[in-house]
Amino acid sequence: MIKEFFRKRDINVCVVNTGGCNGCDIEIVSCLAPRYDIEQYGIHVHNNPREADVLVVTGPVTLPWKNRLKEIYEKTPEPKIVVAVGACALSCGIFKEGHVCGPVDKIIPVDAKVPGCPxxxxxxLDAILKIAPDAIASKEKILKKRKEGVKSTV
Ligand code: SF4
Incomplete structure (x- = not known):
């Protein structure tokens, strides 16, 4: 049933590492492996914010990443759903005393948080699956509005 729901609409997830140790990113890559097979739900992971429905952000947001993260968020089309993954993204974690300006929710709005190191x-996967129906619903609303806009101008 859940697979049927997700197959109706694909969800594109863009992963952004804002200066973490890559540990969280390795776990995200594991979601693609046959054991978890995130693509069976129609969820595709890449690094193109312009095509993303969901931004998955890892890392503590180091200083060079502050503006870059804002730019990526701006480039992301609506519904702009953000999932912060890992202790660093949630509270700067082990990088708290370093040159960081995070956590992520200080820089951009965050819709879901996944704690752990990593x-x-x-x-x-669970966090993305919980947030995805909202992403799909918002996406459908936006597409419907766009279609209606096109019709009314014809
Ligand atoms: S939460 Fe842990 S695994 Fe993830 S980036 Fe930070 S230190 Fe690395």
Whole structure:
């Protein structure tokens, strides 16, 4: 049933590492492996914000990443759903005393948080699956509005 729901609409996830140790990113990559197979839900992981429905952000937001993260958020089309993954993204974690300006929710709005250092792939997958129906609903609304706009101008 859940697979049917997700197959109706694909969800594009853009992963952004804002200066973490890559541990969280490895767990995200594990979501693509046959054990978790995130693509069975129609969820595609890449690094293109212009095509993303969901931004998955890892890392503590180091100083060079502050403006870059804002730019990526601006480039992301609506519904602009953000999932912060890992202790660093949530509270700067082990990088708290370093040159960081995070956590992520200080820089951009965050819709879901996945704690852990690093979180398990199942927890990351669970967070994306919980947030995805909202992303799909918003996306459908936007597409409908666009279609209606096109009709009214014809
Ligand atoms: S939460 Fe842990 S695994 Fe993830 S980036 Fe930070 S230190 Fe690395």
């Amino acid at each position: 979180p398990r792939p199942a927890e990351i």
